[in-house]
Amino acid sequence: MQTIDWVQWLAFGILTLITVGGALAVVIDRNIFHSALWLLVSLFGVAGLFVLLNAPFLAAVQVLVYMGAIVILIIFAVMLTRRLMGITESVNSQWWIGALVSIVAFLVIALVLAQAGSGSAPLLARDPIATLSNRTVADFGAALVDPAQYALPFELASLLLTGAMIGAIVIAREDA
Amino acid sequence: MVPQTAYLIIAAILFCVGLYGALARRNAVSILMAVELMLNAVNLNLVTFWRFNTPNNDSTNGLKIGMAGQAFAAFVFVIAAAETAVGLALIIAMYRARQTVVAESADSLRG
Numbered sequence: 001m002q003t004i005d006w007v008q009w010l011a012f013g014i015l016t017l018i019t020v021g022g023a024l025a026v027v028i029d030r031n032i033f034h035s036a037l038w039l040l041v042s043l044f045g046v047a048g049l050f051v052l053l054n055a056p057f058l059a060a061v062q063v064l065v066y067m068g069a070i071v072i073l074i075i076f077a078v079m080l081t082r083r084l085m086g087i088t089e090s091v092n093s094q095w096w097i098g099a100l101v102s103i104v105a106f107l108v109i110a111l112v113l114a115q116a117g118s119g120s121a122p123l124l125a126r127d128p129i130a131t132l133s134n135r136t137v138a139d140f141g142a143a144l145v146d147p148a149q150y151a152l153p154f155e156l157a158s159l160l161l162t163g164a165m166i167g168a169i170v171i172a173r174e175d176a
Numbered sequence: 177m178v179p180q181t182a183y184l185i186i187a188a189i190l191f192c193v194g195l196y197g198a199l200a201r202r203n204a205v206s207i208l209m210a211v212e213l214m215l216n217a218v219n220l221n222l223v224t225f226w227r228f229n230t231p232n233n234d235s236t237n238g239l240k241i242g243m244a245g246q247a248f249a250a251f252v253f254v255i256a257a258a259e260t261a262v263g264l265a266l267i268i269a270m271y272r273a274r275q276t277v278v279a280e281s282a283d284s285l286r287g
Binding site: 005008009012016019020023024026027032035036039042043046049050052053054055057058061062065066069070073074076077078080081090091092094095097098099101102103105106109110113114116117124125126127128136139140143144149150153157158160161163164165167168169171172174 | 177178179180181182183184185186188189190191192193194195196197198199200201202203205206208209210212213216219220223224226227228229243246247249250251253254255256257258259260261262264265266267268269271272277279280
């Protein structure tokens, strides 16, 4: 048990470094193409955290959909609007207000988390659910198509995707 | 074990970095990437709460173990894909019309 604990902390630390470092590089890097590549790194870190949280299916979807599809789409958009890659000014004139807002937001969240996680009866659990089913992927799949659970939202999501794809084609069409 | 608070702090950092990017960057594609970071932070939160707080009721029947967290995270994936596709289509249309993707140059509707 002790060794597993140690390995988990090590993995958590590495993944945190990848995720947060990648995210910071995304918003700081002036070259938008590099920014997109850093986004890939950050999303990979989040996929690793999903594995640590016993959600292997979501980790796979993260790699396939986010890193495989969405980032490729973003890179396509960067290349189609390539003239802008030589831009020198990457942040607007109000960037310091944005920095202030996000730092204050983080401090507020951290304060709330620190209060919820401390005390004799903390609101946040210290340990994960011990008796997790060892077939969570199968359970997840069954829940998505179970009419009593998520069958309707699942179908609606596919409808939304279809609508979004048609809309994207209509908007980006040459003679629109 | 890594406590719940640690994961939530990581998600908070990710969200705030994304918030800064969405507020400060000029390129519309960069703003879209920052929004992706924020959506990922939300997903991380959903999965964390699922892992640590789901009422474990699989003893009553085999299937009804609470899958709300993962299901919502999957729907966030769908929304993110739709949002990116439409957003990038808008950016490309804007680039075609104005030869720029700087967000503040889209000011035709300014009063």
